[in-house]
Amino acid sequence: MHAEAGSPPAVPLSSHVLFQSDDLDCARERVAQKFCRHRLDIIGDKRFFRAAHHHLPGDMISLNYISYGADVLIDPGELTDFYLIQMPVAGSATIRNGHKEFLTDRSTASILNADLATRMRWWQGCAQILIQIRKAPFLDFAERVLDRELPGPVIFDPLVDFSRPQMQSWRGFANGLFYSAEALANAPRGAEIHMAFNEQRLMEIFLREQPNNMSLFMDGxxxxxxxxxxxxxxxxxxxxxxxxxxxxxxxxxxxxxxxxxxxxxxxxxxxxxxxxxxxxxxxxxxxxxxxxxxxxxxxxxxxxxxxxxxxxxxxxxxxxxxxxxxxxxxxxxx
CATH class of the missing domain: 1.10.10.60 (Homeodomain-like)
Incomplete structure (x- = not known):
């Protein structure tokens, strides 16, 4: 994988390796420990399977990097307790969240809504950086941003289009978090507060700029x-x-x-x-x-x-x- 301008490091979160394994069952269980139980099947040539998960927990969000090597089918159903932003740094993936299905690559990302069923196919060579967003604190945060009680859960358009200038800017900010995360292992006291501020700013921008069912309440x-x-x-x-x-x-x-x-x-x-x-x-x-x-x-x-x-x-x-x-x-x- 080659680093490009505005991209995270070549191997994101390399200081925060959670596991690496060529065992399918091990990979499924280890990822489930941080996310949720899900179906994970290898499609095609199993020789390419080599799972890696890097993980850095935060307050409202966690930063993650996942690759499987091989072509895999992932079916978690409804995520229930969290949203998940997925940005390919290599390869591509086919995403279905709710009734919408689309292909993601370096120009298009996805946001999996917690309350809609998800099914994905990560194609061979796909590697993604992921931002897991805890649902309960995020909805509390959204109420403070909107200054109103939410009439229901936030539902985003699952397709994140990086050709939009607003989302290009957001991606740059998100990539900056992944860069700075490399230094957190030896960071001085107070770095956690800075990280919490940045994750709130990241999610405020995403809430305002990524189309969702609350967008109409931001007008005026x-x-x-x-x-x-x-x-x-x-x-x-x-x-x-x-x-x-x-x-x-x-x-x-x-x-x-x-x-x-x-x-x-x-x-x-x-x-x-x-x-x-x-x-x-x-x-x-x-x-x-x-x-x-x-x-x-x-x-x-x-x-x-x-x-x-x-x-x-x-x-x-x-x-x-x-x-x-x-x-x-x-x-x-x-």
Whole structure:
């Protein structure tokens, strides 16, 4: 394997070797100890099989390097307790997570969602660096980043496209973590804190830039710190979006008069408090339609979130998201 600019070392995490083995059963069990139980079968010529796993634990994430040498089939089903970002540094792999199947190589990576079934084929010569993300602390972290209670688990688009400038930048940051990990064995005290800060920054960027079902809640965020009364109003809207609340209700919850609240929303978000409430309701409808897999009834979902005039709702929804709600529901079913 040859090092390239912006790539991790030729053999990533070489100071953190967990095991090397040419025994299939040994490799399966040792990898399962760090990840989860899974099916691992050699496809084709067994002479090329030589498993290696390098591993460095962190707080929310762990850094890993895995290669099998041979062509292998890997079937863990649902990962359940963790997400897994996989970036080939050599060769390629065919990934299926949920209903989406695609090929990964140096230009395309994958993020395996914890709640979707996974099945993979790592082709002969494939070697990958992997970032394992513990689900529970990550979801807690996501709530702090989004400043809201999550309406469900985070589901990423499993295909990570490194032709996008945002993800090229993220990959450079991720590779930097693998480089710096080589020095952690002899690092001074305090290196763990620096590592924890970097992993939080890594995951914040990934959450913001990799398409996922929470991306719609990041639109319209305030730039910089917001006044306390505005934060209280935002929280009240999020918690009571399904209820018939008024401008005065929001102002009372914020602790200011209606005029002050209107001016604060206009200067910070460019909309009125009631427009912000409608935008929140539209996002909740869209989230539920996408999460339902096509099973949600558009009319019932719209009325649940306070839209009694369905024709006007459909027009507002299309202006906000570029498609009709029935088209969202149909796409979610595919």
């Amino acid at each position: 965020e305030a730039k910089g710190p917001s006044p306390r009364h505005l934060r209280r109003a935002d929280e009240y809207i999020r918690e009571h979006a399904a209820m018939p609340i008024s401008l005065l209700d929001i102002a009372d919850a914020a602790g200011v008069n209606a005029r002050t609240l209107q001016l604060a929303y206009k200067s910070t978000y460019g909309v009125s408090p009631m427009q912000a409430l409608q935008r929140e309701r539209l996002k909740r409808v869209r989230f539920e339609l996408l999460a339902s897999g096509g099973r949600a009834n558009v009319t019932e979902t719209a009325m649940k979130w306070g839209f009694a005039h369905l024709g006007r709702f459909a027009g507002d929804y299309r202006r906000a998201f570029g498609e009709l709600p029935r088209e969202t529901a149909r796409r979610a079913a595919d």
